[in-house]
Amino acid sequence: xxxxxxxxRLLSGSTELIALFDEFRGxxxxxxxxxxxxDIPEMYRKxxxxxxxxxxxxxxxxxxxxDDVSMSEEQRVQVSFWCKTDTQAFEIKKKxxxxxxxxxxxxxxxxxxxxxKDADIDLLINHRKYRFFDWKx
Numbered sequence: 286x287x288x289x290x291x292x293x294r295l296l297s298g299s300t301e302l303i304a305l306f307d308e309f310r311g312x313x314x315x316x317x318x319x320x321x322x323x324d325i326p327e328m329y330r331k332x333x334x335x336x337x338x339x340x341x342x343x344x345x346x347x348x349x350x351x352d353d354v355s356m357s358e359e360q361r362v363q364v365s366f367w368c369k370t371d372t373q374a375f376e377i378k379k380k381x382x383x384x385x386x387x388x389x390x391x392x393x394x395x396x397x398x399x400x401x402k403d404a405d406i407d408l409l410i411n412h413r414k415y416r417f418f419d420w421k422x
Contacts, residue, residue, distance in 0.1 A: 288360035288417055289322045289340045292385065296320050296338065296364075299384050302377075306336050309373050335408050336368040336377060343414065358419045361393070367408040374400055374411050381413055390415040 296302055297320045307313045310333070317329065319337040329337060344361035364381060368374050382392065393414050403410040 287342065288345070288362045289342050291417065292340050292362050292364065292390075292415070293320060293322050295384050295388055296340070296381070299380070302380050302384060305376060305380055309336055309368065310334060330406060332369075332406055332408055335406075336366055336373060338364060338366045340364055344416075359416060360419055361414060361416045364413045364415065366411050366413075367403060367406065368411065369408060371400075371409070374409055378411065378413060385415055390417050392416075 297318050303318050306319045310319075314329070314334065314337075319329070319334070320340070321329075321338065322340050325337055325339050341363050342360065343363050345358060366374075366377055366381075368377060386392075393416055397412065397414075399413070400409055400411045402408075
């Protein structure tokens, strides 16, 4: 399974994350949940509908070898989310980690700016990167 699909299923399947989003925005985005892969549809890129998430893969490559055969693949994903305040950013970050880390994802960073103001929409944009090792049978 692609990493973005794996992360999407975990996040969109979390009733706690969806409830947190609904609480922050003051309403539900049914049937949508505020989580998308690759691109957020234009109709949902609005300040009043924040928070919302975009999931993008950033790397896939063989990781561990035995007898010149790959035994695993390292997969990396960036989870970007838009929200209104630092407090919301902190709560969402904690919830993402609570969902992904028990499912064998680890966070990583490489001298990056994890949070800044997105002037196009007047929201904070946050970036979390996770990696997952897919062990081949």
